[in-house]
Amino acid sequence: MRRPRPTASPSERRPPPIGMLVVAAVAATVWALLRLAPASWIDGAWVHGVLPVLTNAARPVLASVPGSLTGATLAVVLVWVVVAAARRGAAGRWALLLAVAAVAGASFEASWAVGYRRTPLEARLALPAGAPTATDLAAATDRLIAIATEAAPADPASVDRGAPWPTPSWTSAAACVAAADAVVSERRTPLALADTVRRLPAGTMLSGGFAGFVGPWWREPHLDGGLPPAAARATALHELAHAAGWAREAETDALGVLAGLRCDDPELRFAAAVHALGLLRAERARVAPDAARDPRLATLPEAVERAAAAARDAAAAYARPVVRRAAGATYDAYLRAQGVDAGLADYGRAGVLVAAALARCERTADALVCPTPRP
Numbered sequence: 001m002r003r004p005r006p007t008a009s010p011s012e013r014r015p016p017p018i019g020m021l022v023v024a025a026v027a028a029t030v031w032a033l034l035r036l037a038p039a040s041w042i043d044g045a046w047v048h049g050v051l052p053v054l055t056n057a058a059r060p061v062l063a064s065v066p067g068s069l070t071g072a073t074l075a076v077v078l079v080w081v082v083v084a085a086a087r088r089g090a091a092g093r094w095a096l097l098l099a100v101a102a103v104a105g106a107s108f109e110a111s112w113a114v115g116y117r118r119t120p121l122e123a124r125l126a127l128p129a130g131a132p133t134a135t136d137l138a139a140a141t142d143r144l145i146a147i148a149t150e151a152a153p154a155d156p157a158s159v160d161r162g163a164p165w166p167t168p169s170w171t172s173a174a175a176c177v178a179a180a181d182a183v184v185s186e187r188r189t190p191l192a193l194a195d196t197v198r199r200l201p202a203g204t205m206l207s208g209g210f211a212g213f214v215g216p217w218w219r220e221p222h223l224d225g226g227l228p229p230a231a232a233r234a235t236a237l238h239e240l241a242h243a244a245g246w247a248r249e250a251e252t253d254a255l256g257v258l259a260g261l262r263c264d265d266p267e268l269r270f271a272a273a274v275h276a277l278g279l280l281r282a283e284r285a286r287v288a289p290d291a292a293r294d295p296r297l298a299t300l301p302e303a304v305e306r307a308a309a310a311a312r313d314a315a316a317a318y319a320r321p322v323v324r325r326a327a328g329a330t331y332d333a334y335l336r337a338q339g340v341d342a343g344l345a346d347y348g349r350a351g352v353l354v355a356a357a358l359a360r361c362e363r364t365a366d367a368l369v370c371p372t373p374r375p
Contacts, residue, residue, distance in 0.1 A: 020095040027102035034109040042118045047185055051245045054111060055191045058218050062196040068222065070198075070215025077104060112216035115247035116338040121255060124184045125368070127356040136359035137284045143358055144261075144280065145300065148273035151266040152303040159307040161228040161314050170236055171195040172265040177240040180259035183368045191244055194220075197236050202226030206318035208327030211235040214242040226318050228310035233271035234260070248340060250349035253279070257354050258367050274307045279351035 037046075062069055077100070084096035122129075132140075153159065178190035198220065205211055205224040212223040212235045221239035223232055237256035246252045257279070260272025277300075332343035340346050357367035 017092055017095050020092075020099045024095070024099040024102040027099070027106040031102065031106040031109050034106070034114055037114065037117070039117055039119050042114055046114055047118060047245060048187065050110070052187075052189075052191060055193060055219075055243075058220075059192050059194040062194040062218060062220055068198050068215070068220065069218050070220045070222070073215070073217055108216050112219065112247065113338055115245045116340065118245070118247075120248070121184065121246070121251035122353055122356070125357055125360070127353065127360060131287060131352055132283070132355040132359060134284070134287050137280055137287060137355050140355040140358040141277065141280050141284065144273045144277050145304075147261060148270055148277065148304050149301050151270035151273065152301045153267070153270065156301075156303040156306050159228060159230045159303055159310060161310040161317075163229050165199075165229055165232050166267065170197045170240070172263060173197075173233065173236050173260075173268055174240055176263035176265070176268060177237060177244055177256065177259045180255060180262065180368055181241070181244040181246070184255065185245075193240060193243055196220065197239070198222040199225045203318035206315055207320040207323045209315075209319065209324040210327065210331075212239045214239050219243040219245075224318075226314050228307065228314055229267075230271040230274050230307035231311040231314065233268055234275035237268065237272060247338070249335070249347045250353060253347065253350035254353035254357065257350070258357055262368065270303070271307075274304055276351075276354050277304065278308060278311075279354055282348070283351035283355060 065072070080100050081097065084093060084100055086093075121127075157163065174193040174195040175190075178193045181187070182190040200212075200222050202225040205213065205222075206226050210224075211227055211231065212221060214221050219242065221236060221243055223235050223239065227235060234256070237260045238253050239256075241252040241256040241259065244255075246255055257272045257276045260268045261276070263269055263272070328344055335343045335346060342349075354367075361367045
């Protein structure tokens with residue numbers, strides 16, 4: 001005997017909410033248009049129009065919230081998804097989930113992902129195409145050693161792993177990155193970057209092979225609490241460059257270094273120089289295999305060696321191979337989806353950009369403002 005089919009209740013037969021479908025359609029349209037926007041539009045409307053408004057709006061909010069606003073935003077989105085999934089009626093549930101996805105995607109694109117398609121840093125600085133020569137790398141190394149030596153702390157132990165981070169706010173780092181971005185982006189007024197840098201529990205990022213991240217909607221910098229002081233400052237410069245609207249990792253890393261090298265704060269100059277020396281050491285080893293025997297790299301100041309060793313020790317102490325493989329594969333796929341064909345390998349271009357920028361200018365500490373560019 002055939003059993004009677006259950007009859008749907010009126011709530012289950014309810015048509016999808018028209019309002020939710022309209023919201024989803026509008027958000028999806030905005031998302032698609034942003035994905036198709038040319039670099040000229042991004043450089044104009046987004047870099048000089050939308051981005052300063054977003055930055056000015058986020059600054060007081062970030063300063064007033066004691067915890068991670070990025071985490072709170074993600075929690076709200078998660079609650080929204082759970083509520084949508086629990087909604088009675090299949091049509092209404094799917095309409096609400098579609099609206100959540102479309103709004104989240106469009107807002108993510110407008111606040112962050114569009115930065116992947118702005119004019120590249122090397123084009124903004126008119127850097128020569130191709131890898132730097134061994135001569136340029138050697139000259140850049142000399143200049144970075146000079147900066148690191150001049151800015152090295154009197155107490156080398158202050159850069160060791162476990163030494164305290166700077167107790168004041170990150171005002172100097174934010175101001176230096178904003179000033180560097182203003183030069184590169186040709187802004188009349190630097191961005192009002194928030195000097196709020198969140199400290200995560202030790203190992204949160206280092207376990208996956210990363211040191212920090214910026215939340216997309218608020219562009220809020222986060223640093224792993226296990227970083228030693230110099231590495232924390234260098235990572236803060238990197239993440240603040242992300243907050244200034246630079247998305248590609250190599251460009252962000254290079255801009256953070258160049259911002260730190262021209263900063264009045266000696267601790268930031270030192271951190272940027274140490275990080276840049278590591279970038280150039282890797283690049284010199286690739287371009288000139290005998291770079292490891294360079295006597296200049298064997299006689300670095302004690303503080304430089306201790307800072308570099310502290311960064312390596314921290315990375316090794318918190319590394320979790322399984323987490324690192326999973327995080328690396330996920331982020332590599334994400335970068336490729338954003339148009340970064342090299343994926344994680346894009347990080348490797350940072351040394352090339354820093355060397356090219358230093359080789360382009362005559363001044364020791366400022367590779368952005370070049371009154372006498374080298375031919």
